Amino acid sequence: MTEPLFETTFLRKLDRLILMTRRAMAGEMQGERRSPRRGASVEFADFRPYTPGDDIRQIDWNLYARMERFFLKLFVAEEELTIHLLIDVSSSMDWGEPNKLRHALKLAGAFGYIALSSLDRVTVTALGAEGAQRQLPGVRGKRGALPLFAFLQQIRPETAVDLSTACHRYMRTARTPGPLLLCSDLLDAGWEDALRALSSRPFEITLLHILAPQELDPQFDGDFRLVDAEGGTAVEISADLDALRRYRENLTSWQAEIESFCSGRGINYFFVDTAISVEDFVLSRMRQRGVLR
Amino acid sequence: MSFLAPLAMLAAAVIGPIIVAMYLLKLRREDRTVSSTFLWRRMVRDVEANAPWQKLRRNLLLLLQLLLLLLLVLALARPFVRTTGIAGRNLIMIIDRSASMQAADVGQNRLEAAKAQAINLVDQLPDGGRATVIAMGGQMEVLAAATSDRRELRDAISGIELRNGGGSDLSQALTLASALSAREEQSEAAIISDGNVMIPDDVKVPATVRYFPIGRSDANVAIGAIALQPSAGGQTLFVQTTNHGSASTSVRVDLYLDGVLFDARNLDLPPGGDSSIVTEVPSQVRVAEARVSEADALEADNRAWAVSTLDDTTNVRVIGAGNRFLETGLSLLPGVRYTTVPTSTAIFTETVAEVPVTILDGVVPTTLPAGNLFFIAPPRSTNFFSVTGEIEFPSVRPVSGDEPLLRHISLSEVNVLRAARIAPGAWARVIVDSEGAPLLLAGEREGRRIVVLAFDLHESDLPLHVAFPLLLSNIVNYLAPGSGVEASQIAPGQSLAIQVDETITEVRLTQPDGNIMRSTDGAIQIQNNQAVYADTDMLGVYVVEEFRGDELVARRRYVVNFPNAESVIAPQPDLNILQASGLQSAISQERVGRTEFWRWLAALALIVLIVEWLFYQRNGLAYLRERWRSRTRDKGALRAR
Numbered sequence: 001m002t003e004p005l006f007e008t009t010f011l012r013k014l015d016r017l018i019l020m021t022r023r024a025m026a027g028e029m030q031g032e033r034r035s036p037r038r039g040a041s042v043e044f045a046d047f048r049p050y051t052p053g054d055d056i057r058q059i060d061w062n063l064y065a066r067m068e069r070f071f072l073k074l075f076v077a078e079e080e081l082t083i084h085l086l087i088d089v090s091s092s093m094d095w096g097e098p099n100k101l102r103h104a105l106k107l108a109g110a111f112g113y114i115a116l117s118s119l120d121r122v123t124v125t126a127l128g129a130e131g132a133q134r135q136l137p138g139v140r141g142k143r144g145a146l147p148l149f150a151f152l153q154q155i156r157p158e159t160a161v162d163l164s165t166a167c168h169r170y171m172r173t174a175r176t177p178g179p180l181l182l183c184s185d186l187l188d189a190g191w192e193d194a195l196r197a198l199s200s201r202p203f204e205i206t207l208l209h210i211l212a213p214q215e216l217d218p219q220f221d222g223d224f225r226l227v228d229a230e231g232g233t234a235v236e237i238s239a240d241l242d243a244l245r246r247y248r249e250n251l252t253s254w255q256a257e258i259e260s261f262c263s264g265r266g267i268n269y270f271f272v273d274t275a276i277s278v279e280d281f282v283l284s285r286m287r288q289r290g291v292l293r
Numbered sequence: 294m295s296f297l298a299p300l301a302m303l304a305a306a307v308i309g310p311i312i313v314a315m316y317l318l319k320l321r322r323e324d325r326t327v328s329s330t331f332l333w334r335r336m337v338r339d340v341e342a343n344a345p346w347q348k349l350r351r352n353l354l355l356l357l358q359l360l361l362l363l364l365l366v367l368a369l370a371r372p373f374v375r376t377t378g379i380a381g382r383n384l385i386m387i388i389d390r391s392a393s394m395q396a397a398d399v400g401q402n403r404l405e406a407a408k409a410q411a412i413n414l415v416d417q418l419p420d421g422g423r424a425t426v427i428a429m430g431g432q433m434e435v436l437a438a439a440t441s442d443r444r445e446l447r448d449a450i451s452g453i454e455l456r457n458g459g460g461s462d463l464s465q466a467l468t469l470a471s472a473l474s475a476r477e478e479q480s481e482a483a484i485i486s487d488g489n490v491m492i493p494d495d496v497k498v499p500a501t502v503r504y505f506p507i508g509r510s511d512a513n514v515a516i517g518a519i520a521l522q523p524s525a526g527g528q529t530l531f532v533q534t535t536n537h538g539s540a541s542t543s544v545r546v547d548l549y550l551d552g553v554l555f556d557a558r559n560l561d562l563p564p565g566g567d568s569s570i571v572t573e574v575p576s577q578v579r580v581a582e583a584r585v586s587e588a589d590a591l592e593a594d595n596r597a598w599a600v601s602t603l604d605d606t607t608n609v610r611v612i613g614a615g616n617r618f619l620e621t622g623l624s625l626l627p628g629v630r631y632t633t634v635p636t637s638t639a640i641f642t643e644t645v646a647e648v649p650v651t652i653l654d655g656v657v658p659t660t661l662p663a664g665n666l667f668f669i670a671p672p673r674s675t676n677f678f679s680v681t682g683e684i685e686f687p688s689v690r691p692v693s694g695d696e697p698l699l700r701h702i703s704l705s706e707v708n709v710l711r712a713a714r715i716a717p718g719a720w721a722r723v724i725v726d727s728e729g730a731p732l733l734l735a736g737e738r739e740g741r742r743i744v745v746l747a748f749d750l751h752e753s754d755l756p757l758h759v760a761f762p763l764l765l766s767n768i769v770n771y772l773a774p775g776s777g778v779e780a781s782q783i784a785p786g787q788s789l790a791i792q793v794d795e796t797i798t799e800v801r802l803t804q805p806d807g808n809i810m811r812s813t814d815g816a817i818q819i820q821n822n823q824a825v826y827a828d829t830d831m832l833g834v835y836v837v838e839e840f841r842g843d844e845l846v847a848r849r850r851y852v853v854n855f856p857n858a859e860s861v862i863a864p865q866p867d868l869n870i871l872q873a874s875g876l877q878s879a880i881s882q883e884r885v886g887r888t889e890f891w892r893w894l895a896a897l898a899l900i901v902l903i904v905e906w907l908f909y910q911r912n913g914l915a916y917l918r919e920r921w922r923s924r925t926r927d928k929g930a931l932r933a934r
Contacts, residue, residue, distance in 0.1 A: 095328035187329035
């Protein structure tokens with residue numbers, strides 16, 4: 001995949017965006033994000049009685065003068081955030097026109113670039129089969145953009161991916177919770193389980209539910225045997241208008257089901273039609289919903 | 294239901310499995326890779342849980358094709374149902390068009406119903422079958438002869454019109470039908486009639502005869518007889534009203550004299566009963582009419598006319614040795630004046646117009662007088678017949694049938710001692726027969742009417758019977774037509790013959806509807822001193838006027854009344870006709886007619902084919918419908934803007 005993920009003009013637009021979090025999250029290194037911890041910054045947080053062993057530089061002498069007791073003056077720590085980008089690379093994603101996987105990679109790239117430009121840490125994981133899971137362990141700062149893009153470019157679809165086990169595995173191995181972006185088509189019987197696994201830890205999850213226009217409005221006429229790209233059961237259908245209408249109804253109800261599941265667990269749900277360009281989606285839809293600013 | 298070609302069913306056994314096999318082969322579906330069948334599986338699960346018949350729906354095309362095959366094979370097998378109708382391939386249809394068929398108790402009238410039945414029979418005719426259409430009633434007519442052209446048959450049938458006159462004698466038509474059916478296998482004769490016909494007992498039809506009765510009601514009141522006769526104080530009008538129905542009824546009879554209402558009587562008539570009105574009317578009345586005011590099934594016989602015969606006298610010349618019986622009989626006849634001439638007279642100077650009838654009682658002069666002749670016991674041969682001897686005690690056997698000379702007469706009691714053995718010429722018809730030689734002959738020869746009675750009145754007890762004056766009256770009426778009460782009434786269709794002189798230049802006839810026929814433009818033929826007019830099927834009063842130059846010489850009136858026999862309209866349930874099979878009955882009990890309906894099956898198959906095609910193209914059609922709908926919606930939106 002030699003084609004670059006983004007044009008520079010788009011990246012410049014992304015520079016101005018910033019990733020929003022709903023609550024303060026702890027990080028590992030000094031950064032630009034409010035952390036729940038107390039640390040060194042200019043923003044006052046609290047007072048605390050001195051206990052032996054505390055850094056005497058933090059004693060508020062003015063307070064001592066009034067009260068004749070030692071208090072420590074605490075400040076809000078500013079730390080980095082770790083952004084988790086999860087990409088479903090099952091072969092069902094490598095389908096559709098425009099291709100869903102490529103769309104997912106672009107979205108992940110844009111999201112990651114925004115995070116990097118605000119000095120956050122980004123880890124990218126392709127949710128593949130067990131043992132074949134590839135991960136970009138964590139890049140930080142704008143320097144990390146090139147390795148991020150390079151990593152995304154070399155992701156290939158894999159067969160036989162079980163979304164829910166992959167998510168469970170990720171939850172066991174992830175170190176620092178933070179904003180998490182899941183790009184998947186959720187065309188998997190275990191989608192509920194997967195989302196439940198992700199919401200078991202305090203990640204701030206954004207779900208990009210990616211579907212191709214061919215899935216949203218299939219154009220079939222006649223009798224077909226539908227073969228699953230992931231090797232699932234084949235289905236025989238007689239596609240007529242009625243069947244297609246029922247398919248669409250079914251799809252809508254499924255989407256609604258996912259959406260209500262997500263809203264019940266504080267997951268940001270985005271439905272992504274690959275026919276809509278990544279630029280439009282990131283610059284307008286995600287800003288409208290307050291994920292980016 | 295049965296089949297004409299059941300072997301065609303085998304086609305189903307062959308083609309049916311082929312269709313199923315091809316359908317199974319076709320069912321191998323095209324593979325299409327999708328990202329995931331996850332959603333499709335969900336959908337199919339929903340559908341199958343919701344509607345079990347969805348599985349069937351997948352096979353709807355197969356079912357439709359099998360149905361199509363079934364229908365086509367059924368059509369090929371040519372199924373039929375048995376109906377009351379005909380079975381033969383050579384159909385001879387005899388359709389009654391006699392006067393009683395104008396009864397309006399079924400549909401428009403019985404004739405129309407008979408025509409509809411006939412056309413129905415034509416439709417039942419098997420392919421290649423032929424039919425002959427014979428119209429019976431009046432002069433028999435063959436309207437279509439052994440043709441398989443159904444259009445021609447239908448045209449012939451719908452062209453049949455009513456005949457008031459001529460009676461309804463089936464014998465001629467049946468004889469023809471016998472001759473036609475004898476020539477061909479699978480012949481069948483169909484008689485479509487109300488059954489009030491005369492059936493010959495000597496015709497044996499070598500085919501099946503089926504009778505299709507027409508008509509429901511027998512309710513009919515008719516003016517059975519009407520007469521206007523001279524009497525002492527003027528004229529006597531006699532009207533007899535008969536109820537031919539099976540229910541008693543009461544009617545009002547209106548009497549019109551010269552078109553003006555004169556009297557009205559209410560009559561109660563029991564079933565089959567009659568009631569007479571006798572009333573004196575002024576002597577100057579020329580035409581009397583009686584009308585039954587209540588409507589019934591047959592309207593035509595509710596009116597009858599009579600004309601006055603007060604001024605008519607007929608001169609009769611009697612040549613003979615004197616015969617009291619004859620003279621008394623003649624003197625009793627109204628309107629007849631007779632002169633007796635001695636037997637020695639050899640030269641007759643009077644013209645035919647002056648003395649139209651001569652009675653030769655036991656003599657044959659060397660020169661026969663002009664005019665019509667009545668020979669009584671001729672002693673020797675003449676130009677018209679030969680006398681070959683004598684017969685002793687001949688039996689008296691009147692011929693059967695509707696013989697005008699024997700009307701109202703019974704000769705069964707008459708005995709004859711001796712009669713001349715007469716060998717009649719070809720012109721004569723025998724009226725009373727005996728062994729070997731006729732006793733009474735009548736006929737026309739060289740423009741004159743001749744009646745021969747073979748025995749002397751003194752050698753028989755005939756003059757002592759009631760029959761004698763009646764017979765004499767009938768004979769005089771026959772010989773002097775156009776005079777007397779009887780002569781003024783003619784049957785419908787009977788030709789009107791009027792004796793005219795050479796001096797008459799024009800004869801004019803006014804029909805009941807006002808049309809005037811003239812001899813000068815050929816509508817009335819004048820031949821041998823006779824003016825003949827044949828088109829008398831219309832009921833009513835006919836006026837004949839004779840002109841000499843511009844001068845009106847004579848005016849006579851004739852009436853045509855509805856034939857009495859046809860007033861009986863009760864439909865007969867059966868006709869007894871001797872058939873080849875030995876059957877006497879002609880009513881169609883068994884259902885032998887075949888009505889094929891493969892055309893309907895084929896049409897149904899076409900509909901199934903269209904349905905199948907529509908079903909196959911359903912998506913395209915639905916797409917078109919969607920587009921059309923959205924386009925009209927867009928237009929509507931544009932207009933709203």
